[in-house]
Amino acid sequence: MGAGVVSGVESNLTSSHQGLSVRLFGPLAIVRNGVPVVLPASRKLRAMLAYLALAPHxxxxxxxxxxxxxxxxxPRGELRWCLSKLRAVLDEPGRRRIETADDTIALDLDGVSVDVLDVASAAAAGIEALEPARLQALSRLFVGDFLEGLEIDRSPLFNNWLTAQRRRFGSCHAAILEYLVKTLPADSDDTSAHLEKWLELTPFDSRVHIALLTRLARRGQFGACENHLASAAQLFQSEELDFSPVRHAWLAIRAERHCATLPAQPVTAAAANQAPITLAETEASTPHKASLAVMPFAEDANSGIRGGLADGFTHDIITRLAKLRDFFVIARGSVFAMAEKNSAPEEAGRRLNVDYVATGTVRSTTGRLIVTVELVEVRTARIVWAETFERKPDDIFSVLDDIGNSIVASISSEIETVERNRxxxxxPNSLNAWEAYHRGLWHMYRFTRGENDLARRFFGMAVSQDPTFTRAYAGLSFTHWQSAFQRWGDRDQDSALAYEAAGHSLLVDDHNPAAHWAMGRALWLRGEGDASLLELQRAVDLSPNFALGHYALSFVHSQSGDPQAAIGSSDHSRHLSPFDPMLFGMLGARAMAHVRLGQFDEAADWALKAAARPNAHVIIxxxxxxxxxxxxxxxxxxxFAAAIRKTLPGYCADDFIDTFRFDPDATVLFKLGAKRIGLN
Structure with missing residues (x-):
């Protein structure tokens, strides 16, 4: 690929850009001040430039x-030759673009226009938040595949990386096109072009078919709709994919366009016999609960052969996530079937019509086990969370268990955060039950009286829309619990309401750990400590990765149970969820446990950590x-005592003691502390 190829892509570059531009979509090209730069013919030089451009370190x-x-x-000699040629291309007077230190190499791209980095940064920030003009500018960057035509013989590691990047940016392109179709005027030519390209990129995404049918119906092209529906149904059937969401959406679209009585060809006999439905009814019947597919983790040593360590690890993570019952988790059979078809994770996510996809690798090296994992939001192609776990494989199953715990808890926490923020x-009046629940969580975690009241309102909205929403009842119970705990109202009445809501949660789903968590806390309010511990233990038995269950066990044990167990549960809850909104409570429970063990210095240190959390309330x-x-x-x-009395002027030791359920010895100790600082 020499000067001729560079000239061939010149029209795709921003010739007016002053400075250095690197274009990695289509054939690689470099332009300086609008003039194409002639590159050496080496394919490996181009590959190295692209790899370094995208490397985060x-x-x-x-x-x-x-x-x-x-x-x-x-190899090092060839590497030095490539670097010398790259320096000649990239370096500027007084500025070296290639940085070498401690046997490492990096590119200084400050001030350089790089098309793939523009797309990557937009995806990281959130494509859905961009203005249409910015989305269109990004769409124009996709003039071809990433590093078009640059596969390298006998370099499998690079070719695997190249394939992954092409899939990644293909998903970004699809996400950009989807949001353009949603935001641009429906009758514009640009929308048609974006819709056609979106369909070309993701032919098995039900949403693009629904968008196309909607557009055609608005133009009165119902015959075209029926033709497209028939061909799309055949396409989905060839891949053994569920086409019913598209078919049901078409029935709703046709009804809304007042064409239910038009002489249209029936799609299927079953569809023809169905009564017309509205689009609103279709949306109401569509599950709004977040959905997740965990694709089979790759195992480097396995060379694509199924059934090894990575497959077992994937199965374990799917099972653990399903036990949390936070969101809908695609079954193992479906994701492994997708993997057998060599579907990329992002493509599989669109085919399975899920909101999130998790994927990763398991790699064994000498004395180390390395597990990498990524969580991607399918519709925006945004990497929500990524982590690398590296352990000594002294006991391989124990190590995988520990890593699996961290992965499951992190995925749950990150999805909850994304859904809360969305x-x-x-x-407020446009929220469905799932969204109202997460809106409630956002307010609940502020830990003020006013925000707690708002949280209760949104949880109430969620259960009124969906009376089978277990976690919404658990959230409702927590708001009453918080009101009783903080003494924001009538403690007896709030305790009764917390118990009632927890009971509803259990009636709806006795296998949901959050329901037992809510009931355990409600029983603690009622002074039923033993029954409380049984419920909380049931929560973590149902889902060992339920961080709030372990924290609640620590909370109860720290006051009148086993203080050593409280410390262990506190540590485990923080290990599972190191950035939890309830982190102040996890730290505070450990502090109280140390007091009961007579370890006052340790108690003070942990209590200070708890009080330093930004949402720590007056009890902390x-x-x-x-x-x-x-x-x-x-x-x-x-x-601290002065700060407390600024908020609560009459606060004293009895208020503190009455808030908790301390055993007699702990009560004596805390009263002694209060006396020393004038809170008695």
């Missing part, structure tokens, strides 16, 4: 040699004041 020379050279005589962007500050006082750190303790 400096790359070791050894890794580049392994990536691009199939055991040549002198729900906050919608008008009170824990800190008492623990610091018992540790002899009186000045710090008095500062």
């Amino acid at each position: 400096p790359v070791g020379r050894g890794k580049l040699c392994e990536l691009l050279w199939d055991v040549p005589n002198d 729900a906050m962007l919608k008008a 500050l009170s824990i800190a004041a008492h623990c610091l006082a018992l540790a002899g750190r009186l000045d710090e303790a008095k500062n």
Whole structure:
């Protein structure tokens, strides 16, 4: 690929751009101040430039040699030659674009226009938040495949990376086109072009077919709709995919366009016998619960053979996530069937019509086990969460169990965060049950009286729309629990309401850990400590990855149960969910457990960590004041006491003691601490 190829793509570049431009969509090309730069013919030089451009960190020379050279005589010598040629192309007077340090290589791309980086940064920030003009500008960057025509013989690692990047940016392109179709005027020529390209990229995405049918129906082209429906149904059938969402949507579209009585050809006998339905009815019957597909993890040593360590690990993660019952998890058989068809994770996500896809690798090296995982939001092609876990495989099953715990808890937490933030962007009167629930969570985690009341309103909205929504009842129970705990109202009445809502949650789904969590906390409010522990233990038995269940066990044990068990449960809850909105409680429970063990210095340290959390409420500050006082750190303790009395002027030791269910010995200790700082 020489000067001729560069000239061939010149028209696709921004010739007016002053400075350096690198274009990786289509054949690789570089332009400086609008003039194409002639590159050496080496394919490996181009491959190295692209790999370094996308690398988030400096790359070791050894890794580049392994990536691009199939055991040549002198890989480092060839690498040095490539670097020297790249310097001649990229470096500027007084500025070296290629940085080398400690046997690593990195590109300085500050001020350089790189098309794929523009797309990647937009995807990371959230495509759905971009203006149509920005989306159109991004769409114009896709002039061809990523590094078009640049496969390298006998470089399987690079070719695998190249395939993954093409799939990644293909998903980004599809997401951009989808949002353009949604935001641009329906009758514009641009919308037609974007819709056609979206259909070309994702022919098995039911949403693009629905969008096309909607557009054709608005133009009165019902014959074209029927023709498209028939051909699309055949396409889906060839891949053994469910076409019913598209068919049902078409019935609703046709009804809305007042054409139910038109002489249209029936799609199927079953469809012809169905009564006309409205689009609103279709949307109401569509599950709004978030959905997730965990694609089979790849195992480097397995060479694509199924049934190894990675497959077992994938199955375990699917099972654990399903036990959380937070969202709909695609069954193992479906995702493995997709993998057998060599579907990319993002493509599989669109085919399965899910909101999120998790994928990863399991790799064994000498003395290390490395697991990487990514969580992708399918519709925006945005990487929501990514992590690499590296452990010594002393006990392989124990290590995988620990890593699996972290992955499951993190996926659940990240999806909840995304759904919570999305729900906050919608008008309250437009929320469905799932969105109202997550809007309630957002307010609940603010831990103020006013926000707690708002949370209760949204949880109530969720259960009124969906009386079978277990977690919404659990959230409703928590708002009443919080009101009783913080003494924002009538404690007895709030306790009764917390118990009632928890009971509804259990009646709806006795296998949901959140229902038992809500009931365990409600029983604690009622002074039924043993029954509370049984319910909370049931929650973590149902789902060992349920972080809030482990925290609640720590909370109860820290006051009158086993303080050592409280410390263990606190640590485990934080291991599962290190950035949890309830982190202050996890830390505070551990602090109270240390007090009961007579370990006052440790108690003070943990209590300070709890009080430092941004959403820590006045009871957490009170824990800190008492623990610091018992540790002899009186000045710090008095500062907390003063801060508490600014909010609650009459606050004293009895208020603190009455908030909890301490055993007699713990009560004596905390009263001693209060006396030292004038809170008695």
